[in-house]
Amino acid sequence: MNFDARKYVIIVFIITVGIIYIVRLFFMQVIDDSWTLRAQEIAEKRKQIVPPRGAIFDRNGVKVVSNRTYYNLMFIEDEVKNLDTAAFAQVLGWSKDSIAIRFKEIIKEQGTYRDKNDNYKTKSNYQSDRPYAFIKEMTLEEIATIAPHLDKFPGFYEEITSMRSYTYPNGANIFGYLSEVNEEEINEDHFYRRSDNIGRAGIERFYEKELRGQKGIRYIVTSARNNELKPYMDGIYDTIAKQGPNFKLGIDILLQEYGEKLMNGKRGCIVAIEPSTGEILALVSSPTYDPNLMVGNRNIAKNYPKLILDKDMPLFPRPLAAEYPPGSIFKLLQSLIGLQEGVITPNSGFPCNKSMVGCHNHPSAGNLSDAIKFSCNPYYYAVTRRILQQGKKTSVFADAEIGLNKWYQYMMSFGLGQKFDADATGLRPGLIPNSAYYDKWYGHLRWAFSTIRSISIGQGEVKLTPLQMANIACIIANKGWYYTPHFVKSIGQKGSLLQFRIKHRSMIDSKHFDPIIEGMRRVVYVNGGTGGKAKINNEEKIIVCGKTGTVQNPQGEDHAVFTCFAPMDKPKIAIAVFIENAGFGGTWAAPTASLMIEKYLTRKVKDKEKEKRILEASFKK
Amino acid sequence: MRQGEKLTTNLDWPLLITYFLFLIMGMATVYSTSLDPDHPNLFDYSQKYGKQVVWLGVSLFLGLMVFLIDSTIYRKFAVPIYISTLVLLVIVLFMPPINGARAWLQIGGFGIQPAEFAKTGTALLLARYISSLNIKQQNLNSVLVANAIMFVPMILILLQPDAGTFVVFTSFLFVMYREGLTYDPLVLKLVNMIPGVKFKQTWVGTHFIPIMFAIVFLCIVTLLLSNNIITFNFLPGVEIPGFFGVILSLVVFCLIAFLFLRFISTKRERRRISTVIIIAFVLSASIASSVNYLFQGLKKHQKDRIELFLGLREDPNGEDYNRNRAMAAVGSGGLAGKGYTNASVATIESNHVPESETDFIFCPFAEEWGFIGTFILIGMYMFMFLRIIMIAERQRSRFNRVYAYSVVMILFYHLAVNIGMNIGFAPVIGIPLPFFSYGGSSMMSFSMLMFILLKLDSQRSHVLQ
Numbered sequence A: 001m002n003f004d005a006r007k008y009v010i011i012v013f014i015i016t017v018g019i020i021y022i023v024r025l026f027f028m029q030v031i032d033d034s035w036t037l038r039a040q041e042i043a044e045k046r047k048q049i050v051p052p053r054g055a056i057f058d059r060n061g062v063k064v065v066s067n068r069t070y071y072n073l074m075f076i077e078d079e080v081k082n083l084d085t086a087a088f089a090q091v092l093g094w095s096k097d098s099i100a101i102r103f104k105e106i107i108k109e110q111g112t113y114r115d116k117n118d119n120y121k122t123k124s125n126y127q128s129d130r131p132y133a134f135i136k137e138m139t140l141e142e143i144a145t146i147a148p149h150l151d152k153f154p155g156f157y158e159e160i161t162s163m164r165s166y167t168y169p170n171g172a173n174i175f176g177y178l179s180e181v182n183e184e185e186i187n188e189d190h191f192y193r194r195s196d197n198i199g200r201a202g203i204e205r206f207y208e209k210e211l212r213g214q215k216g217i218r219y220i221v222t223s224a225r226n227n228e229l230k231p232y233m234d235g236i237y238d239t240i241a242k243q244g245p246n247f248k249l250g251i252d253i254l255l256q257e258y259g260e261k262l263m264n265g266k267r268g269c270i271v272a273i274e275p276s277t278g279e280i281l282a283l284v285s286s287p288t289y290d291p292n293l294m295v296g297n298r299n300i301a302k303n304y305p306k307l308i309l310d311k312d313m314p315l316f317p318r319p320l321a322a323e324y325p326p327g328s329i330f331k332l333l334q335s336l337i338g339l340q341e342g343v344i345t346p347n348s349g350f351p352c353n354k355s356m357v358g359c360h361n362h363p364s365a366g367n368l369s370d371a372i373k374f375s376c377n378p379y380y381y382a383v384t385r386r387i388l389q390q391g392k393k394t395s396v397f398a399d400a401e402i403g404l405n406k407w408y409q410y411m412m413s414f415g416l417g418q419k420f421d422a423d424a425t426g427l428r429p430g431l432i433p434n435s436a437y438y439d440k441w442y443g444h445l446r447w448a449f450s451t452i453r454s455i456s457i458g459q460g461e462v463k464l465t466p467l468q469m470a471n472i473a474c475i476i477a478n479k480g481w482y483y484t485p486h487f488v489k490s491i492g493q494k495g496s497l498l499q500f501r502i503k504h505r506s507m508i509d510s511k512h513f514d515p516i517i518e519g520m521r522r523v524v525y526v527n528g529g530t531g532g533k534a535k536i537n538n539e540e541k542i543i544v545c546g547k548t549g550t551v552q553n554p555q556g557e558d559h560a561v562f563t564c565f566a567p568m569d570k571p572k573i574a575i576a577v578f579i580e581n582a583g584f585g586g587t588w589a590a591p592t593a594s595l596m597i598e599k600y601l602t603r604k605v606k607d608k609e610k611e612k613r614i615l616e617a618s619f620k621k
Numbered sequence B: 001m002r003q004g005e006k007l008t009t010n011l012d013w014p015l016l017i018t019y020f021l022f023l024i025m026g027m028a029t030v031y032s033t034s035l036d037p038d039h040p041n042l043f044d045y046s047q048k049y050g051k052q053v054v055w056l057g058v059s060l061f062l063g064l065m066v067f068l069i070d071s072t073i074y075r076k077f078a079v080p081i082y083i084s085t086l087v088l089l090v091i092v093l094f095m096p097p098i099n100g101a102r103a104w105l106q107i108g109g110f111g112i113q114p115a116e117f118a119k120t121g122t123a124l125l126l127a128r129y130i131s132s133l134n135i136k137q138q139n140l141n142s143v144l145v146a147n148a149i150m151f152v153p154m155i156l157i158l159l160q161p162d163a164g165t166f167v168v169f170t171s172f173l174f175v176m177y178r179e180g181l182t183y184d185p186l187v188l189k190l191v192n193m194i195p196g197v198k199f200k201q202t203w204v205g206t207h208f209i210p211i212m213f214a215i216v217f218l219c220i221v222t223l224l225l226s227n228n229i230i231t232f233n234f235l236p237g238v239e240i241p242g243f244f245g246v247i248l249s250l251v252v253f254c255l256i257a258f259l260f261l262r263f264i265s266t267k268r269e270r271r272r273i274s275t276v277i278i279i280a281f282v283l284s285a286s287i288a289s290s291v292n293y294l295f296q297g298l299k300k301h302q303k304d305r306i307e308l309f310l311g312l313r314e315d316p317n318g319e320d321y322n323r324n325r326a327m328a329a330v331g332s333g334g335l336a337g338k339g340y341t342n343a344s345v346a347t348i349e350s351n352h353v354p355e356s357e358t359d360f361i362f363c364p365f366a367e368e369w370g371f372i373g374t375f376i377l378i379g380m381y382m383f384m385f386l387r388i389i390m391i392a393e394r395q396r397s398r399f400n401r402v403y404a405y406s407v408v409m410i411l412f413y414h415l416a417v418n419i420g421m422n423i424g425f426a427p428v429i430g431i432p433l434p435f436f437s438y439g440g441s442s443m444m445s446f447s448m449l450m451f452i453l454l455k456l457d458s459q460r461s462h463v464l465q
């Protein structure tokens, strides 16, 4: 018998196995990705590098918000060996018991989950092979006393973290603050990991996506004992963390600082805007707080409850969110609408007839500019009646409906009754009533001018935010247009957002502004004007055009308001000052505005007496 | 050695070069997986690669010695060599166990595994015995002696215990089959004990070895599939119960075999082929059914153990954990690999895959070189095996041929089991990858196997045996 053919059995067997193995390897290595994922799970650690947030500069290049290095004392339980609690407590300056308490607290902070694979038992998210912060956000001085001893406590190490630092204790309501992300935010945006910070208010919140920069990821090969060995594949997949771009604001931090100083002891706001650009120069909300109080979770835990419970509401951004009746500054707008509608001329005169509404004692205004100078209430009743009741319908009610809706359109074109598309959070729209609004109150065709006449002088239903009041001054300074007020001039190499480069035009032709501006000049510079205290150093070097307002307050003392711009010929700054319970606008609000203008335009204030008077005033009860 | 003949005359260069390529690749992989950045010198004796360099040197020196000795010595001294390996296998059983096995013999500072050398001894003696047989006149005695040569060292190795090497020894069955060694005398003896039966020859006895392998293979496949439901990505909704799948595969396999054999056979043989295939099908189907039935009837813990052994169940801390990590390392290599020294799972330092320099050395290689590397590696092994078979078939001496087949089957077994456990095809039984794995004993014993083969081949024209 010849067995030579049997060699083929063996050859076929060997080759078959070889082919099967090669096919199997092709599937495992080339086709199926799950083994690669499994290998990553086993041997790699993704380490996120959180970059410092973008720094923020004021309009003059002063760094106003920067980053400072803080230190977390981290630990990994599995690597902690024979912890000498007494010695450790001594190094930290803690009591011995508080060490154990802190460990328990950390485990508790991680929360729990229900294990699907183990009868839905409640289990802690805490994992003994993961790093946790034993003490968060220590300053260099604090860590310096601990760091030299750390080698005696294996498993503990320091980790660098970056937090905000504010050069000036001002602008808290502009910048906002940061705090740790919550579970919902982590789920919503995969950028965040537990214990990352997120902007909570102001610019920090509005520009969160830009300011936070780009996280870097390092892939690290780890051993079975979870030691970090080396960068994965020499780091070719690593990405570098990128700090957020530098922000340049329209804010003048020295003006902001001065404004906050002036408003000390008062409730209210100052809003200053550059009319030609819409850039907010200062936005004072009083009372305010030092933004450094809200840096880091330790500070927030300590200070936030105090701030939120303060009855003067320092966390409330009044200039953006407080809605006040505008008072007499509203007369500027009524004048403009009257002229545009052709129901009055610059030479229209109305008697100061106090039968319907009170007025102070002054000669009747024979023209529009004087009416503004005197801030004559009956005059504006007459003007507003002409705007609302143009006689287009025989029914006085139907006529008022048409008139009011026309008037509403004008008001909207001034940016009122709506939220600005500004780079701030918490903005409020104010309120401009239209026919639908009054129909709800009185019923359709159940109201006419006489029903709603208090809107003529900026009382009644009308409400504006201080930002809108300042923007009115901008529109007048620009003779008819404005840019949406905004904080940020530029982000990195890019300019401001597109929405801040679109000119909004009011419905008023620019020719109608001259008598109004003249009236505002007279308010300050002509005898009998209500805002004489807005003169800068009692001279006419810088002409201030303004309008006083006194907002009736049924709950207490009237609020003082003043809106103005300067200089008259080439406006550089428009301001609204609103001081709660300060009474007549010309007494307190006007001089405050003039000090701000002087500070901004001349960089110093000469009239120390005026300044002292404002600084010392207090209207808080 | 004849006068005037050079040492390299008739040397089979392709095989020798492949062997050296494996040595270089193996050395490079050992270096990569156990690299200590503080001691990057390849010749640093404190490191594994430094030691492996020494083993390589010793192996090549032994290879040179083999070459200087006339090849007739292996035939002459086959018995003493075999007996001395057996003595070592006995002595090692009285040594203190290392990792639960009495496999190591400490000589000076070195550890030696006699089991590795027993393969050479057994191969030589088996070659000598079979070459002395008259194949046409086999009797019960010849079957028993041939099997005893194989089984005595196997049993000693099982006592250590070393399951891997034990399995490798079954490779000699293929060698016996190739040489026409038959189990027929044994089968006849048993069958003819039945009154009234008097066979002269049985088909089962003649093809006993491949039939045994086919049955074992069938059993394992049945066990693997019987609890599964087979689905196909390209046929959504189609679900085939595992056992039905086994029977279906058998039907398809038999049909293909039938058509193929019909195509190459003469008319006269066709009837016989049909009968054989029908009998084979019925037998296989009944074996598969009974295995399936027996398995379903097992108690749970018995089932668990079998499933664990077959890798059907995850054992988080045991061998399956190792296999899972090994497979992750291999699978993560991708097409082109992570690059030399860039393995992240299979390195000694990371220690995710244990024994990544010895039994799991395929892992770092596959992880670093990807499918391109593993394809080339398996291709090279296939080339080496076919080359050895070619060498075997050109021998005029049966001793040489039996020895050559022993070498190729031992190497093939090592490859199949070692890579098989890295890709989930074989249970985790630790045996080294030839010429790759770190370790002196395996390196020396594989080199000896290879050099003796090369020497025998180079002098194939000298002797007619």
Ligand SMILES: [Zn+2]
Pocket: A352, A353, A359, A360, A362, A374, A375, A376, A377, A378, A379
């Ligand atoms: Zn009047």
